[in-house]
Amino acid sequence: MAENLQEQMYQRLREGLLAGRFEPGEALKLRDLAARWGTSPMPVRGALQRLVAEGALEGEPQRSVRVPVITAERLIQLYQVRLSLEGMAAEEGARRLDAAGREQLHACTERMAAALARRDAQGYLYDNSQFHLTLYRASGNPVLLRLIESLWLQAGPLFNRLFRETDLSLFNDFHQHCLDALDQGDPAAARQAIEQDLLHFRSILLGLFEEAVE
Amino acid sequence: MAENLQEQMYQRLREGLLAGRFEPGEALKLRDLAARWGTSPMPVRGALQRLVAEGALEGEPQRSVRVPVITAERLIQLYQVRLSLEGMAAEEGARRLDAAGREQLHACTERMAAALARRDAQGYLYDNSQFHLTLYRASGNPVLLRLIESLWLQAGPLFNRLFRETDLSLFNDFHQHCLDALDQGDPAAARQAIEQDLLHFRSILLGLFEEAVE
DNA sequence: TTGACAGCCCTGTGATCACAAAACAATGAT
DNA sequence: ATCATTGTTTTGTGATCACAGGGCTGTCAA
DSSP states (O other): OOSOHHHHHHHHHHHHHHTTOSOTTOEEOHHHHHHHHTSOHHHHHHHHHHHHHTTSSBOOTTSOEEOOOOOHHHHHHHHHHHHHHHHHHHHHHHHHOOHHHHHHHHHHHHHHHHHHHTTOHHHHHHHHHHHHHHHHHTTOOHHHHHHHHHHHHHHHHHHHHHHHHOOGGGOOOOHHHHHHHHHTTOHHHHHHHHHHHHHHHHHHHHHHHHHHHO | OOSOHHHHHHHHHHHHHHTTOSOTTOEEOHHHHHHHHTSOHHHHHHHHHHHHHTTSSBOOTTSOEEOOOOOHHHHHHHHHHHHHHHHHHHHHHHHHOOHHHHHHHHHHHHHHHHHHHTTOHHHHHHHHHHHHHHHHHTTOOHHHHHHHHHHHHHHGGGHHHHHHHOOGGGOOOOHHHHHHHHHTTOHHHHHHHHHHHHHHHHHHHHHHHHHHHO
């Protein structure tokens, strides 16, 4: 098992959040979660407060912690920052990525193609995140990495809707462009490919909002 | 007073951290702080964990929380991200800032000049932060703002050295350039001014490291 | 004199309890 | 019927206690 209970609770909540298992607007109550996981409310409290501090949940002082409801406006704001941060991480990562890292990225894209073929959105998204993460990690900037992960967590609650409502054919593949750029040693092109990928994803997510308005 | 104790503890710790009242590498111990502020260890624990989650303190699982020691490498990484994020916030803020906001910025620069004249580094830095904050706030992007504040907190422990060791004549003033750009309605120029300001600050801080090596 | 080991103390963690404020529901008046 | 108000329940917060793991020190052997 892990070191301490609070860390376990945090991981479970984070995982559930990224998988979109919590409804936006849902109130996460201490004693409920504690009872469900068989612990005292104490470690759950810590885990929730940590997620609030990271911006993944929102909680006013004396009230229950809630899963944030993402508006289209907030989604745009989120992606404005993601574009800047992940663009930088991609460019810097492209400069420093070694052969082993490139191999990992190739493996990821192959698995993504396979997942796409078998219409497995969840698998696709998982390897997608792995692809981005390993590239960004190569940038060697932990400050940057922490912020990016924080942003991913904030977008998490939207992904459950992707699983259900999205046509898989919408998933385009800018990762191949990125790989080509990496093999040619062109960091600027790698950055551009990543930014294109993010923009494409953003438009898909924004599309979900327009459907919801109807 | 405030709503709950944990929030008060958090504000006190944050303030002390930004003012550089804690030594880098210093271990912050629950019962010590609790006794000093006259509370139980519980709210202090929450406040410390929150600061760890925000990256302002570092704490391994079962060990005491410590004030991070900033290396030159980490400083460079920090400023790489600050440059990108605050540049974006400045440009967007410049686009949306209204007349009242511009008035506040003018007041800030006047106070900064006054502080400089009376050799008050602390006062200068305070109004400096206010200047940046009001400009960034005008960007209307809370996601961005949260990340920037998180980065400021990470650089906090360095500022106490500025108070003591730095020649005030080193403080240059790129804020006037920024104001000019704002009055002319030129967001790109405003961004450039802010970036110049950050780079200048960065070189001052890096200078402190070279002294320390001797 | 120096190295290792054992003991104690210090420190973070988790559980239980007591409390206050907020959310909810039932009851009453208009 | 609708809204305000009051009483009850729920829910987060803080304190105290019990526990376990790490670190430090003193002692003993080589």
